[in-house]
Amino acid sequence: MAETNQGYKTRQRDLILEVLKKQGNRHLTAQEVTDLLHKKGTAVGKSTVYRYLEKLAQDGIVKKYTVDGEKSICYQFLQSHETCINHYHLKCEKCGKLIHMECETVDRLAEHIFEHHNFHLNTAKCVFYGVCENCKKGE
Amino acid sequence: MAETNQGYKTRQRDLILEVLKKQGNRHLTAQEVTDLLHKKGTAVGKSTVYRYLEKLAQDGIVKKYTVDGEKSICYQFLQSHETCINHYHLKCEKCGKLIHMECETVDRLAEHIFEHHNFHLNTAKCVFYGVCENCKKGE
DNA sequence: TTGCGTGCAAAGGTTTTGCATGGCA
DNA sequence: TGCCATGCAAAACCTTTGCACGCAA
Numbered sequence: 397m398a399e400t401n402q403g404y405k406t407r408q409r410d411l412i413l414e415v416l417k418k419q420g421n422r423h424l425t426a427q428e429v430t431d432l433l434h435k436k437g438t439a440v441g442k443s444t445v446y447r448y449l450e451k452l453a454q455d456g457i458v459k460k461y462t463v464d465g466e467k468s469i470c471y472q473f474l475q476s477h478e479t480c481i482n483h484y485h486l487k488c489e490k491c492g493k494l495i496h497m498e499c500e501t502v503d504r505l506a507e508h509i510f511e512h513h514n515f516h517l518n519t520a521k522c523v524f525y526g527v528c529e530n531c532k533k534g535e
Numbered sequence: 536m537a538e539t540n541q542g543y544k545t546r547q548r549d550l551i552l553e554v555l556k557k558q559g560n561r562h563l564t565a566q567e568v569t570d571l572l573h574k575k576g577t578a579v580g581k582s583t584v585y586r587y588l589e590k591l592a593q594d595g596i597v598k599k600y601t602v603d604g605e606k607s608i609c610y611q612f613l614q615s616h617e618t619c620i621n622h623y624h625l626k627c628e629k630c631g632k633l634i635h636m637e638c639e640t641v642d643r644l645a646e647h648i649f650e651h652h653n654f655h656l657n658t659a660k661c662v663f664y665g666v667c668e669n670c671k672k673g674e
Numbered sequence: 675t676t677g678c679g680t681g682c683a684a685a686g687g688t689t690t691t692g693c694a695t696g697g698c699a
Numbered sequence: 700t701g702c703c704a705t706g707c708a709a710a711a712c713c714t715t716t717g718c719a720c721g722c723a724a
Contacts, residue, residue: 404698404703426689441706446689448704462601467714468688486654495654501647508640514668515625515634523603524661529653543678543723566713580681585714587679606689607713 403451408440412448416458416473421493423463423470461523464489485523490531542590547579551587555597555612561635562602562609602626603662623658627667634667 415432426449430442449471453460459472472494484502486495506517554571565588569581588610592599598611604626623641625634645656
């Protein structure tokens, strides 16, 4: 939902997106985004940062989640956001990596949950936590 | 570590533990523990609640973690072994309700993800987002 | 009695909100 | 021009900390 509701294009929004994209696979807190912009000499008000990050999360352009141990909310840019509608995410609690998973078996999950639990799943926002292959090896 | 370091036995500590145990498979925030005690007419200072929950977490008696969408830290009493192993959460994006779901079909998910995606799921932390029955009706 | 536990209030952080102003379309 | 976006400050929260007093052992 809300894919087309882009709102206005402003200097601040461009700057925020740029910072998020530059961080690639890493997640950032609102504070970190604010600080990075400040250091670059292109400061943006923190309420703007919070509000825009929230909007991007609603639109499925960034992922918003909490990480155990971090006291703040984390945001992460989704590389190919158009494909994030119908797949799921695996978040490694060790290295912070976000894995995009497409899988038929898991696809049936939404259907099942709707039919048997009367719950309308928003698959784009579902995050499974655990430990990825690499981190498991290193334990 | 620190399993035997029980400290003093006090009225407040008994009350806090009692509330946690009574909630069984559910997780509680420090605020909820405080409120429940207040409603029961046996109020305990919130710093005491925070401090004791932290101690219980250190001692491995409760589990401390964050849940996406919940702004507060969650605590959950650990039964002997089976706690949140086969227990998933449905979080309604409309009303914020957290539904605790036990379901065989979903149980197989962890197994599937491990076998086919080499990812070790931490089921206790998995949260499915969507819209619950009641909110869907009201739309 | 000794030292840990408790409760209040204040501090420290993060996130949200109100409101006047600014700027895109 | 009509809205939406921005930024500041204040508010609202959650959690931690300092300190005097209370209480278990």
